[in-house]
Amino acid sequence: MSKGNEQVWDKKIQQYHGGQEWKFLKNFVEDFSVTTNGLGAPVSAMEAAKNAVIECTHYPPANQEPAKSSLAKFLWPETWEEDNDRLLLGNGASELIDLIMRLAPKGTWKAGPFAAQYKEYERSATNNGYTIIDGGENDTKANVSCLVNPCNPTGDYMEVDEVLEWILNNVTSGGFAIIDESMQPWHSKDFRNHSLCFHKEKIQRLFSEMSISVYVIHSWTKLWSCTGLRLGSIVCPNTSAAMELKKIQVPWSVNLPALAFLDAATRDVDYLNRTWEVTPKWRKNTVELLNKHFPKWSCHGKEFLSWVWVDTGSTEVATRAVDIAKSAGVPVRSGVHGYKMPTFIRLAVRSEEKFKILLDAWVASGM
Incomplete structure (x- = not known):
């Protein structure tokens, strides 16, 4: 190093x-x-962030609006109003990773099947006392399983049906599946149809039939090149799950410039x-x-x-x-x-x- x-x-x-x-x-x-x-x-988002600094003597909005609704519209152009309550913003994906690992059922944790993946999930699991199960070809189910898709750094990628099959084979009943889709929007203009968070009915079926809760995390600092601002989001399986996360999230974790940046970037x-x-x-x-x-x-x-x-x-x-x-x-x-x-x-x-x-x-x- x-x-x-x-x-x-x-x-x-x-x-x-x-x-x-x-x-x-x-x-x-x-x-x-x-x-x-x-x-x-994006120039438009940078300008919005700069202008927001003028308001730094005030607290950011506790409900994260209007940035949260703007991101909901970006993710679900037609159903954003009904899905907005399942969405929560965070101070980068890292804050949300820490939140979900504190809320998740304790026991075992495993990574996706690829040779390597983003390590922050494992770090948080270790800090929260989970027993780490090797991923790869290991078919042992875990209380919490995490798949980074597309996988950073290896570049491996699964389509939606493959992800769903992986969840069924690797998560215990009553467990959590955490799917990181931070690089998913790079896919194409048609990225939503290839994203798990756009297939709400399949997520709901996993919850109703298998008691598996699926959470989809995004770090928006890569797509919009704003790693210094810290912007992340999590899509929860239902509104009540989102409320449980919000309950343990510190207030105002996303600052004014970051919220302004996100609001503008989603519309560019x-x-x-x-x-x-x-x-x-x-x-x-x-x-x-x-x-x-x-x-x-x-x-x-x-x-x-x-x-x-x-x-x-x-x-x-x-x-x-x-x-x-x-x-x-x-x-x-x-x-x-x-x-x-x-x-x-x-x-x-x-x-x-x-x-x-x-x-x-x-x-x-x-x-």
């Missing part, structure tokens, strides 16, 4: 996360270590259309050039994702790639910290011009 990261993270008690390197690089150009939108934040259709247009193109360019210059490397993940998960085939090569990227002012994420996959690196999808800086640094090094 770099000196900069050692200054930021307390390795004894905190879970490592990317996105800290840039502040310690005098030659910083672009952060490839985080999976944020390569377009940067042009920004989303541009995202769905350029991200697959930029990602395709990235993968093709990596394959050309480093044929021994293998690239993983769906074509719509905002990052590429790369197996260099060698711990030494991966370490060198991370060091070279940092020296060039374009840090990437190592697969070592948190994920314990030392031959892998993860790099965000960025414009062809910015990716060229990273690629040129690697090529010039003779890797």
Whole structure:
């Protein structure tokens, strides 16, 4: 871990996360270590957040409105009024992960079937006294099971019916299924039909027939590139479940600039259309050039994702790639910290011009 990261993270008690390197690089150009939108934040949302600072002498609205309703309209354009009460905003997905793990039935916890996934869920489960069951091919059901879909960092992806089958096979009756769909909206303009939170009747059937409560979590800081603001949401299986979460949530956990940002971002259709247009193109360019210059490397993940998960085939090569990227002012994420996959690196999808800086640094090094 770099000196900069050692200054930021307390390795004894905190879970490592990317996105800290840039502040310690005098030659910083672009952060490839985080999976944020390569377009940067929407201008309209940034302006709204700046304007909201003027009201910082006042408390944020306790009901999170109108931002919460705006997000409900974004998620459920036709049924947002009836579904709004199942939705709760949080100070990033991290706050909501902590809330749901405090409320969930105690006992066992397991991750999804992929080689690695976002570690904050496991950290929270451990802190709340759960017994951790290995995921992967393990068919043992748990009181709480968590699936990150699309999976960060591996890029694995399940369609709705596959997710439902996984829930049935991995969650005990009376248990919780927590599905993280933070990267789901990148899918396409048709992302809602591929999202579990858009299939309310299937979630309700799991609850009525199997007593399984399904919660869908989103971190909105990646899609709208606002990780510094902290914005997350959780869709609960029903209104009463949402009320139980709200009861233990601290008041005003989402500040005024963040609420204003979210309210504006959900209505910026042009920004989303541009995202769905350029991200697959930029990602395709990235993968093709990596394959050309480093044929021994293998690239993983769906074509719509905002990052590429790369197996260099060698711990030494991966370490060198991370060091070279940092020296060039374009840090990437190592697969070592948190994920314990030392031959892998993860790099965000960025414009062809910015990716060229990273690629040129690697090529010039003779890797």
